[in-house]
Amino acid sequence: MSLLSERILNMSTSATLAMAAKARELRGEGKDIIGLSLGEPDFNTPDFIKEAAIQAINDGYNSYTPVDGYVELKEAIITKFKRDNGLTYTLPQIVVSTGAKQCLANIAAVMLNAGDEVILPCPYWVSYSDIVKLNDGIPVEVKSSIDTDFKMTAAQLEAAITPKTKMIWFSSPCNPSGSIYSKEELRALADVLSKHPNIYVVSDEIYEHINYVGGHASMAQFDDMYDRTITVNGVSKAFAMTGWRVGYIGAPEKIARACNKMQGQITSGTNCIAQRAVITALNASPSRVQYMIDEFKVRRDLVLNLLNDIEGFKTNTPEGAFYVFPDVSYYFGKTLKGKTINNATDFSLYLLEEALVATVTGDAFGNPNCIRISYAASQEQIIEAIKRIKEAVS
Ligand code: PMP
Ligand code: GLU
Numbered sequence: 167m168s169l170l171s172e173r174i175l176n177m178s179t180s181a182t183l184a185m186a187a188k189a190r191e192l193r194g195e196g197k198d199i200i201g202l203s204l205g206e207p208d209f210n211t212p213d214f215i216k217e218a219a220i221q222a223i224n225d226g227y228n229s230y231t232p233v234d235g236y237v238e239l240k241e242a243i244i245t246k247f248k249r250d251n252g253l254t255y256t257l258p259q260i261v262v263s264t265g266a267k268q269c270l271a272n273i274a275a276v277m278l279n280a281g282d283e284v285i286l287p288c289p290y291w292v293s294y295s296d297i298v299k300l301n302d303g304i305p306v307e308v309k310s311s312i313d314t315d316f317k318m319t320a321a322q323l324e325a326a327i328t329p330k331t332k333m334i335w336f337s338s339p340c341n342p343s344g345s346i347y348s349k350e351e352l353r354a355l356a357d358v359l360s361k362h363p364n365i366y367v368v369s370d371e372i373y374e375h376i377n378y379v380g381g382h383a384s385m386a387q388f389d390d391m392y393d394r395t396i397t398v399n400g401v402s403k404a405f406a407m408t409g410w411r412v413g414y415i416g417a418p419e420k421i422a423r424a425c426n427k428m429q430g431q432i433t434s435g436t437n438c439i440a441q442r443a444v445i446t447a448l449n450a451s452p453s454r455v456q457y458m459i460d461e462f463k464v465r466r467d468l469v470l471n472l473l474n475d476i477e478g479f480k481t482n483t484p485e486g487a488f489y490v491f492p493d494v495s496y497y498f499g500k501t502l503k504g505k506t507i508n509n510a511t512d513f514s515l516y517l518l519e520e521a522l523v524a525t526v527t528g529d530a531f532g533n534p535n536c537i538r539i540s541y542a543a544s545q546e547q548i549i550e551a552i553k554r555i556k557e558a559v560s
Pocket of ligand 2: 180182183203204205206267292293341
């Protein structure tokens with residue numbers, strides 16, 4: 167009998183976290199690695215949020231929390247959904263979890279049966295595929311390329327649907343492409359789904375505020391999609407709170423109750439101090455974190471300008487999030503400094519070894535022609551990193 171389960175043996179390690187760990191390890195060996203692999207704001211959590219956490223400790227918040235979150239936090243989430251998205255949810259429709267990642271894991275665990283298909287427009291966020299597989303679901307990748315700004319069209323969705331299709335998972339703004347689905351584009355997808363009333367949508371909106379073009383649209387805003395959409399969001403990105411581990415969903419009540427039940431057996435409620443801090447974060451106007459978004463936009467433009475100057479890097483213009491996802495297939499089959507580059511993984515490893523810059527291979531996101539570069543790093547680091555990349559490939 168094997169020590170470890172087939173479940174874990176069949177799972178891939180998260181490529182984003184693996185690359186971050188590798189960068190940390192090399193740094194520990196004294197190498198001057200610039201980490202552009204992790205999607206983690208380099209800003210500090212805003213002081214007004216930190217103060218709320220300190221206050222919570224001093225006020226004696228230390229006990230187990232309600233499994234689905236403090237009522238005050240769920241009310242703040244309801245207010246946020248109304249204020250920012252025009253979405254109306256009630257208390258039993260909200261579940262607070264330990265990061266949006268746990269929200270996604272809950273959804274898969276409570277909704278998938280063996281053999282259910284989940285459509286993943288590529289490129290998708292790295293963990294979607296393994297969370298689906300962990301729950302015996304079958305990821306169905308819908309390929310796209312830079313030519314369509316990495317977005318799935320209605321016709322592609324239609325073609326991917328089978329009698330086994332249970333859900334579609336996507337993020338907008340998208341990690342890793344930075345693409346944003348407009349309201350019209352979402353409507354076109356919804357029109358296809360209107361012919362398939364049993365298919366549910368997981369709309370991951372964690373990058374909602376990191377939007378450089380304005381006009382965030384949510385699938386649940388369409389009346390005919392509201393009862394079939396689970397809206398996932400969290401505070402890691404816009405509020406620079408990755409380590410605090412708070413995410414949440416607004417969902418049809420049956421699904422929310424099931425997530426609550428699931429969480430009650432595996433983790434219980436989210437950390438009490440973090441939850442109190444998030445009440446303050448969500449009740450604040452999003453304008454309080456606009457300074458970070460303004461800076462991300464400057465960095466996006468900087469990265470695009472610098473990459474455009476390197477042969478063989480083809481980029482779209484990301485409209486949100488903090489990643490660029492250049493197509494680097496130009497280098498496949500070429501030999502750089504004696505090393506043959508066969509694919510994006512080779513290329514990403516080459517950049518780590520030769521340029522001392524950590525990126526993530528596009529394979530992890532379902533697109534083998536690209537690499538992901540996170541620009542949640544200082545302008546100085548970005549300039550130095552891309553200078554090194556340019557030298558390494560020239
Ligand atoms: N969805 C997407 C698209 C992400 O990029 C991430 C990365 N953090 C998550 C979900 C998970 O976020 P959290 O930190 O809230 O678990
Ligand atoms: N979501 C971030 C990323 O894509 C954080 C890492 C992770 O949770 O996988 O880099």
